[in-house]
Amino acid sequence: MRFCEGKNTSAWAILCLSAICVLPLVGCGGNESTIAQIPPYAGSRPGKMEPLRPPPVATPNRPTPAPLTGQAAWVPSVGISKRWKYIVVHHSANNRDTPEKMRDWHMRGRGWDELGYHFVIGNGVAYGDGQVYVGNRWKKQMHGAHCKTPGNQYNDYGIGICLIGDFQSSRPTPKQVASLAKLMSFLSSQCNVPQSRIMTHGGITHKTACPGRNFSLGPVLKQMTQYRASTH
Numbered sequence: 001m002r003f004c005e006g007k008n009t010s011a012w013a014i015l016c017l018s019a020i021c022v023l024p025l026v027g028c029g030g031n032e033s034t035i036a037q038i039p040p041y042a043g044s045r046p047g048k049m050e051p052l053r054p055p056p057v058a059t060p061n062r063p064t065p066a067p068l069t070g071q072a073a074w075v076p077s078v079g080i081s082k083r084w085k086y087i088v089v090h091h092s093a094n095n096r097d098t099p100e101k102m103r104d105w106h107m108r109g110r111g112w113d114e115l116g117y118h119f120v121i122g123n124g125v126a127y128g129d130g131q132v133y134v135g136n137r138w139k140k141q142m143h144g145a146h147c148k149t150p151g152n153q154y155n156d157y158g159i160g161i162c163l164i165g166d167f168q169s170s171r172p173t174p175k176q177v178a179s180l181a182k183l184m185s186f187l188s189s190q191c192n193v194p195q196s197r198i199m200t201h202g203g204i205t206h207k208t209a210c211p212g213r214n215f216s217l218g219p220v221l222k223q224m225t226q227y228r229a230s231t232h
């Protein structure tokens with residue numbers, strides 16, 4: 001065993017006795033630390049470990065999506081079928097109609113599976129002026145039930161649009177006409193239906209006054225062209 005240099009030799013005996021067990025452990029050099037001064041183990045002790053938690057994740061705000069408006073609401077989630085060849089315009093023959101009332105009549109009164117038309121446009125009496133109602137037939141891209149002919153081609157391939165109102169005794173509102181022009185412009189371009197195949201119910205069957213003597217398709221087609229020109 002070798003003792004450190006510089007230690008007081010007069011205390012050699014005491015040191016020898018008191019430190020005989022310590023010296024081999026602490027060794028030499030200027031280090032004055034002893035076992036008692038060794039800092040306690042700072043790590044976690046078993047039984048007191050903090051449970052591991054995942055890092056906090058910011059919860060994104062996901063507000064309910066706003067209902068689609070304008071032309072976006074006219075695009076069905078199933079996509080637009082290639083079946084459509086015609087657009088047929090009707091009136092409801094009642095100024096106080098609503099799409100829901102008409103649907104109820106078609107289903108309960110006539111036993112149909114749905115509202116017969118694909119779209120309904122309000123007149124501001126019981127349903128919004130110029131407001132376009134998108135029927136389930138359009139949402140599902142189903143055939144219509146609005147213009148019966150021997151070959152049934154206008155029901156099978158025709159998009160039915162009904163304006164609320166009795167145009168035998170009243171007139172469509174300017175907002176109704178504007179919405180009809182916008183809707184027909186959209187449908188005409190999306191479904192490749194030329195103006196020559198945009199017709200009225202009575203113009204096809206010649207058996208009904210629908211959509212009424214006060215409805216004229218010409219000004220709507222003209223407005224439709226202007227609308228289309230202004231969006232290009």
Ligand SMILES: [Zn+2]
Nearest residue numbers: 090091201210
């Ligand atoms: Zn009709």
